Amino acid sequence: MLLLADVKSAPGYELIVERSHGWLKVRWRELWDYRDLLLLLVQRDFISRYKQTLLGPLWFLLQPVLTTAVFAIVFGRFAGLPTDGIPGPLFYLCGLLAWNYFSQNITTGGATFVNNAHLFNKVYFPRILVPVSIVVANLVSFALQLVPFVLFAAFYFLSGKQGAAVLSWAVLLLPLPLLQIAALSLGVSLWMAASTAKYRDLVHLTAYLTQIWMFATPIIYPLSKVSAAWRWVVWANPMSVPVEAFRLCLLGRGTLAPPEVALSLGLTAALLISGIAVFQRVERTVVDSA
């Protein structure tokens, strides 16, 4: 017991509490010291989420299947939107895998200060751990949502239908677009969290924003079908590339041009870095206005 305490009280340990200046000052050392808290927050997020639902983890499996069914009927059957020659359900499921992970991250991460006002008012820890833990915790539901996709893909593969899943080594590259989505959603979460802390009515806006953003992302339509006049929307949207990359990795179909990829990665990096800066700016005194 004393041993543990002695390890901590290293001589010369000194913490100076004063007004901080500058925009980008990440205390890496401190984040590392709090690494256990990150894992425990991930555990808390996951346990609390499935304990409060009727179907438990099953819900995560069911949700994309139901949405896919709706998309297949509304956009595939009624509206007749093409799916790049990929069977409709597979096409939608693949896009939703990427999108659900992204939207879950920004919905909860964007409300970091609003949802944790009480906690932040009573105890200090690096605030950024909360949005980061959300991004990590949602990886678990992402993994669960892979299950229905794999089942559908296996079904189409075994039934040998036209345009069915092509399993290739590209699957192993999936972590790359996933990592980009994680970084991008963290950046967006940090921006949203910082702005909703000051302007609480923006919380309502984020729901709309997420919805509109989905339609601006090639989830229900393939990138190849976007006309030249609307191409700028795809370029301006950093989510387009990782979603298309998902389809490229999992289904072997998709179109990606290097300049688009570079721009998307650049926007992601810019959002993440600026997000960290504004988040830190707000976290210093956010409790004063609560």
Add this chain to the structure above:
Amino acid sequence: MKPIVEVQNLSKLYHLGATGLTSVRESLESVFGRKKPAPRPAGRMPIPDDRTGPEPNTFWALRDVSFSVQAGAVVGIVGRNGAGKSTLLKILSRITEPTSGRAILRGRVVSLLEVGTGFHPELSGRENIFLNGAILGMRRAEIAAKFDEIVDFSEVGAFIDTPVKRYSSGMFVRLAFAVAAHLDPEILLIDEVLAVGDAGFQKKCLGKMGEVATQQGRTVFFVSHNMGAVRALCEHAVLIEGGRLTRTGPPGEVISQYLAGSMSKVGEQDGAIAWEDLALAPQCPEVALRGLRLLDPTGRPSSTFEADKPVTIEITYEVLQRLRGARFTLLLLTQEGELAFAATDHLFQNELQPPGRYRTSCHIPGGLLNRRNYQVSVQCDIPGERYLLPAAEYLTFLVSGAGNQSSNFPEPWPGVVCPKLDWKVEAVGK
């Protein structure tokens, strides 16, 4: 040896009103000049001159506070509500940043501003111990090493794997305190957390805190209104008044000054305070407080009352704008800040009050109050809607007398009140 905590000219400026949680619309309106930023929100106490900040709507919660503390000391922080004690703890625990000045902490800090911060109802006791410990800054391995001790201390036993939402409130508090008490920081900041839990457990907590300080050499900062606990636990005390540090020293001396300060208001006139000048009165756009009197049975203001005689508390106020559904609430507090009771005139109020002067009086019957000092706090609100005048202590009085509570023996009697109750003593055979 260098002091473990050094506080140098620490100041904190707060912005009031419009700068808090605003909406985008309000910001845009003020940017485009359609609307001036909202005036100071209704119901805030006027800011005393010496605490007004450099800009409009700002005030100094803490001003130029400096002190240093050697390792192993237990320091009590005392002061009235709103004096700046909690702000000081929040800065030391890094919840918010100071506006200027700095604090040097030469050891790891754990702040305990509330019991059970971050507990999640769906998680089991076991899971919450780890989560709570980590939130308070402990590593997983440290918590694991202390786990059995924590469970023993909390007395939750077999319920350790049950979700804490099924715990009784007593079990919850015990577990939460147990986690905090077993952490091993060099500096422990505690704010009023002992106000929870049953008496037996409180005693155990106080004992544990004493042990932490004396045997393990931790430095403890303890904010409390409980002067008894401050006296018993602390070797040093600091008094914060109006955002400034006004006294440091042995707890006995500091507590005397604190009590003298909070009692000095009676000096306005024995048992009465009046605001002749409306500009100085506590007010909001709708209503202003004009006077407060404590009356004895003959109708004379007084600040000393007999225990078996009634006390009438009379509030005079002025309605400035037509008021609907407002009520006044009287909060009677002991000298230590413990609430004895709260009473309201809501059922006796008129639903609608046109502008003008009004008087509301509360009659406290004889044989109810204990023999001790009380503080009179008054607030005005529209229930379920908003506060007009927040609770603030304006007057104090002393209840004395040879005996009450059906006893003639003049001993100090425990309890915030001491109602005279009927007893029946009879022989019921052999």
